[in-house]
Amino acid sequence: MRIRGYRGFILAILMAAMLTGIWSPSAEALSQPAGERPHYQLEATYSAKDQTVRGHMKVRLPDRREKAWKDVYFHLYPNAFKDWKWGAESRPEKPGHLKVSQVKVDGEKASAKEKGTLLRIQLDRPLADGKTALVEMDYELKLPKGGTRLNVYGNTAFLAQWYPMLAVHDDEGWHTDPYTTTGDPFFSQISDFEVTLQLPEGYQVISSARDPEQTSSTVTLRQERVRDFAAVITKDYEPIYGKVDDIRVNLWYLKGMEDVAQPLHDAAISSLSFFGKKFGAYPYEEVDVVLGETGYGIAGMEYPGLVTSVARIPTRKGEQPAINVVAHELAHQWWYGVVGNNQVKEPWLDEGLTTFSELLYMHEEKGEDERELLMRAAQRTDEIHKEKGVTSVESLYKYSDPIYGLMVYTRPAAMMWELVEKLGKEKVLEILHTYYDRYQFQTATTEDFIRVANETAGQDLRPFFDRWLFFKGER
Numbered sequence: 291m292r293i294r295g296y297r298g299f300i301l302a303i304l305m306a307a308m309l310t311g312i313w314s315p316s317a318e319a320l321s322q323p324a325g326e327r328p329h330y331q332l333e334a335t336y337s338a339k340d341q342t343v344r345g346h347m348k349v350r351l352p353d354r355r356e357k358a359w360k361d362v363y364f365h366l367y368p369n370a371f372k373d374w375k376w377g378a379e380s381r382p383e384k385p386g387h388l389k390v391s392q393v394k395v396d397g398e399k400a401s402a403k404e405k406g407t408l409l410r411i412q413l414d415r416p417l418a419d420g421k422t423a424l425v426e427m428d429y430e431l432k433l434p435k436g437g438t439r440l441n442v443y444g445n446t447a448f449l450a451q452w453y454p455m456l457a458v459h460d461d462e463g464w465h466t467d468p469y470t471t472t473g474d475p476f477f478s479q480i481s482d483f484e485v486t487l488q489l490p491e492g493y494q495v496i497s498s499a500r501d502p503e504q505t506s507s508t509v510t511l512r513q514e515r516v517r518d519f520a521a522v523i524t525k526d527y528e529p530i531y532g533k534v535d536d537i538r539v540n541l542w543y544l545k546g547m548e549d550v551a552q553p554l555h556d557a558a559i560s561s562l563s564f565f566g567k568k569f570g571a572y573p574y575e576e577v578d579v580v581l582g583e584t585g586y587g588i589a590g591m592e593y594p595g596l597v598t599s600v601a602r603i604p605t606r607k608g609e610q611p612a613i614n615v616v617a618h619e620l621a622h623q624w625w626y627g628v629v630g631n632n633q634v635k636e637p638w639l640d641e642g643l644t645t646f647s648e649l650l651y652m653h654e655e656k657g658e659d660e661r662e663l664l665m666r667a668a669q670r671t672d673e674i675h676k677e678k679g680v681t682s683v684e685s686l687y688k689y690s691d692p693i694y695g696l697m698v699y700t701r702p703a704a705m706m707w708e709l710v711e712k713l714g715k716e717k718v719l720e721i722l723h724t725y726y727d728r729y730q731f732q733t734a735t736t737e738d739f740i741r742v743a744n745e746t747a748g749q750d751l752r753p754f755f756d757r758w759l760f761f762k763g764e765r
């Protein structure tokens with residue numbers, strides 16, 4: 291995501307809602323062998339009239355695990371909008387929710403308990419390594435009005451984190467971290483999706499998958515190897531289509547954005563191409579950039595194959611097309627999308643690398659040089675660290691909003707620029723390229739990143755990273 295505020299970092303996002311449906315199993319999908327990735331089948335019907343998505347979901351659980359599972363957790367993030375616990379400034383105008391019912395495991399009724407944004411399903415028989423199970427449930431999503439990310443705006447539903455999302459289980463156990471308003475409090479693993487949508491008359495869908503250009507009332511979308519599946523259901527947006535090699539790059543805009551739509555589509559094409567050359571190939575067929583507001587304090591938001599960005603940002607030269615926000619969100623396709631990380635535990639890892647990627651693109655392609663400003667902002671983090679003890683490698687819950695941007699975005703981006711000074715740009719790009727190759731479709735950690743940097747640079751950069759990220763020793 292990109293934060294509004296701190297010059298350069300000024301804007302907002304959008305994303306929100308939709309669907310409902312009744313599931314009819316496809317023999318092909320059900321007979322698919324289990325694998326290391328979860329496989330979701332979602333059937334969903336969107337009612338524009340009551341802004342609700344109703345449907346049925348089946349998830350085939352991955353078959354690789356260290357320890358037998360006695361239970362399974364799903365995140366019900368939209369329930370954060372039911373009883374808003376955070377600041378009044380980000381409170382939705384109308385609440386939303388995600389209700390589940392008829393939970394079954396392998397066709398048998400299962401005991402399931404909902405608590406806030408979490409669903410715990412008890413397994414009657416523990417699930418051993420090499421074994422899979424099919425979890426299914428009915429669900430009803432009520433879209434909040436004026437929600438952050440998940441939202442309804444005019445004749446558009448922004449569906450973000452809109453279905454029960456399987457929590458991540460690793461050697462630390464289940465990751466059941468609750469929703470919060472600082473940063474992107476989401477963590478999920480690479481999965482495969484088959485989503486069948488029933489749309490109201492005249493609506494079309496823009497999603498994480500390759501989308502049909504023709505509008506029809508039933509749409510089936512398939513996308514493999516993504517961490518999440520976002521969709522925008524709309525009858526208001528207009529497209530500009532384009533391509534980078536074989537990748538379809540589409541920009542979607544509303545009335546009143548005509549003047550910025552073309553420059554932002556050009557920026558989407560040139561930044562996607564730039565990042566592909568520098569870091570490694572974008573692995574999907576399509577990416578959509580949807581212009582609009584995403585919620586309080588947010589300028590843009592990333593999902594696999596789909597990003598949102600505000601249309602314009604205030605700058606020293608007045609209001610300008612939000613080129614750097616589009617570039618930022620597209621860089622997240624590499625850092626967060628393909629190479630994942632636990633965004634709750636180590637948010638710097640995707641936000642820091644993404645901010646650096648954004649600034650590198652703005653520097654090389656647009657001639658903007660923010661390095662001095664960045665270094666000054668980094669100095670400020672030394673003072674903050676002295677006052678509060680907080681570093682750049684902390685969980686989301688440790689940061690207040692103003693400190694979050696400086697510690698998690700700015701300081702790590704300044705660190706990467708200093709690494710360029712130290713090793714040369716080509717070596718730093720080689721580090722990022724190697725990191726991308728090695729950890730694609732996986733979850734990387736700070737330690738993984740440092741290991742790749744050391745190996746690629748052929749020297750011990752530990753003291754450098756200790757100073758910049760953990761505030762150990764003098765910078």
Ligand SMILES: [Zn+2]
Nearest residue numbers: 291292641644
């Ligand atoms: Zn971001």
